[in-house]
Amino acid sequence: MKNALISVSDKTGIVEFAQGLITQGYSIISTGGTYKKLQDNGIDVTEIDEVTGFPEILDGRVKTLHPKVHAGLLAKRSDPKHMETLKKMNIETIDLVCVNLYPFKETISKENIDLASAIEQIDIGGPSMLRSASKNFASVYVVTDQNDYASVLEEIADGNDDSQLEFRQRLAAKAFRHTAEYDGIISNYLTDISGETFPESKTIPLEFKQSLRYGENSHQSAAFYKNSMPTAYSIASAEQLHGKELSFNNIRDADAAIRIVSDFDTPAVVALKHMNPCGIGTDQEDIYTAWQKAYEADTMSIFGGIVVVNREVDERIANEMHKIFLEIVIAPSFSEKALEILESKKNIRLLTLDFSKAKEADKFDYTSVLGGLLVQERDTVVDSIDDFEVVTEKQPTDEEIKALLFGQKVVKHVKSNAIVIATTDMTLGVGAGQMNRIGSAKIAIEQAENTFKDNPKTPFIMASDAFFPMDDCVEFAATHGVTAIIQPGGSIHDKDSIDMANKYGISMVCTGRRHFKH
Known part of the structure; x- marks a missing residue:
């Protein structure tokens, strides 16, 4: 008689699965609420403390953390010494483990959950059994997903040793992914409430959402994963x-x-x-x-x-x-x-x-590089008039200030080098991603002039995501109708740009903050 240990939080389909295992010659061992669920549905089931000879204690915190459980899972069936040890100590093998873990993610997703309540939903025995069973996949089935119940029963019934071994290995890999995701959610939760921004290691738990037809191009395979903690x-x-x-x-x-x-x-x-x-x-x-x-x-x-x-x-x-x-x-x-x-x-x-x-929304951006990952806070800063320093002789008008604020909101979302031509409530031209700033300025102004030549917009402002390394952008802007410019400043040639703005009688505002977007 083979033994299956079943202990699940989500009990969907578990009665039918247990009955299927009994049909395949398994004896069922269970714990707590799962034991009661199976027993109430007429399943012949043995409670865990009858196996361990030790009662569940500490409000269920300790029930499967016992040598009779883990020895039964970890013993190498092909090793005579291991099997002799089990025999001497009156320990039976456990040949299948079916566990899904305490609902930690679901708990912390609720509003106003305190730390003590969250901690009570950190499963200890479950991951331990999954790891033990997965390590010994050569002999043990480890089941973490109710969607696998039917295929597990089919594989057991098939009786093909080679295919069963390959199947158990896939289940073991899935179980380790499951515990890794579970631990990642817990570690991130505790890290966040501890206030650590960039800890010594970082786990990003993700769940498969869908396969994609291809990636950026048709010859690249791709898939979409979502945060395990929904955003x-x-x-x-x-x-x-x-x-x-x-x-x-x-x-x-x-x-x-x-x-x-x-x-x-x-x-x-x-x-x-x-x-x-x-x-x-x-x-x-x-x-x-x-x-x-x-x-x-x-x-x-x-x-x-x-x-x-x-x-x-x-x-x-x-x-x-x-x-x-x-x-x-x-x-x-x-x-x-x-x-x-x-x-x-x-x-x-x-x-x-x-x-x-x-x-x-997420506070951090993640950018993959070969061999690593760049992590940074998202650029969520929205500049205000308090950030402005007028550096020219001409002061911007009230309408120009509104337009400058609008342009500054937009330019931080444009690929560098970024130039935006705007009025108070709409973009007029966008110059993105050029290798030099004057190139972006020419694209943005040309677009604005061509689009609105029959209906010129006022005010007509320029926003730049970074400083001007020389005065050519300012002169080009001024000679093409721009009346006010917003930029961070900070170049060693700032004076040249300011002088050029003064030459043409336009206003310039510096914010002291750049908004590169690569």
Whole structure:
């Protein structure tokens, strides 16, 4: 008779699994609530203290931490000395362990959970049994996932030793992944409440979300993993209402777009292509007006782009969106009529997201490099007028200050070297990712001039993510209608740029803070 030890928090399907094991010739051993569940359902089951000869103590904290359990799991069946030891000590082998762990993640996900309550949900015996069983997978089945119950029973019934060994090895690997994720969640929780920012080691628990058709390019395989501790304001948590699955590039672009819109409290629309905003519009009250501004900012680049709207998409906006090709639209909600209009397009993806959770988004960014991972705090700083130092003879007007603040919000989300031309409530031109700053300035100003030549916007400001290493950007801006500039300052050639601004009679503000985005 083989022995199976079953101790689960989530008891879904466990009665049927235990009955299947009995049919395959297993004797069932169990603990606490699982024992009662099986017994109440007519399963012939032995309580753990009958095996160990030792009662559960300390409110169940100690019940399976016993030599008769771990020796029964760890003994090498092929080693005569091991088996002789078991015989002398009257210890039976345990040939299958079925354990899912205390619901620590679920507990700390609840509001107002105190530390003492969280600690009580740290499983000790469960991970110990899983590790013992997994180490001895040559002889022991280790089951952590109810989705595996049927395949375990099928494999046992098959009786093929070679396939069973390979199968047990896969189960063991899964069990170690399970305990690693579990320990990672616990360690991160305790690290966070201890206030450590960059500890000596870091574990990032992730759960598989979906396979992707390919990565950035069709010859690259890819998958999407989400945080084991769900992040409400993330693409991983968005609900897709319509359209085909998101691609690798869709996910990255969508992530960039929701990061941008989270900086805006008033109605705002962000249109994005290839990780850079191509148009951003805001309004104090009306989301449709914000949409019009975002669209007008760059009617060409928005084609095939991603749009994020931080208010409900209504019928008016949906009608305008329907006229162009968009890959993705993300909003807190869609009106019934808007959904009807947009869902008439087969391939557009429509997603909803809880925008009220934007301030609770991940605090850190992770960037992979060969052989390691860069970890940094997210750039969530929104500069204010208190950060400004006017360094020119001309003071910016009130309207220019509003435009400078808006441009500064946008420029930190544009790939460096970044230049943004803007007015008070919309982008006019975006220059991104050039190898020199004057290149970005020329792109942004040319776009603004071409798009708005028949309807010039005032004020007409420039925002730069970093200082000007020389005065060429300032002169180019001034000679093309820019009336005010915001930049961090800090170059050894700051005076040259200030003098150039004074020469042309434009204002310049320095913030003392750069916003590189690589």
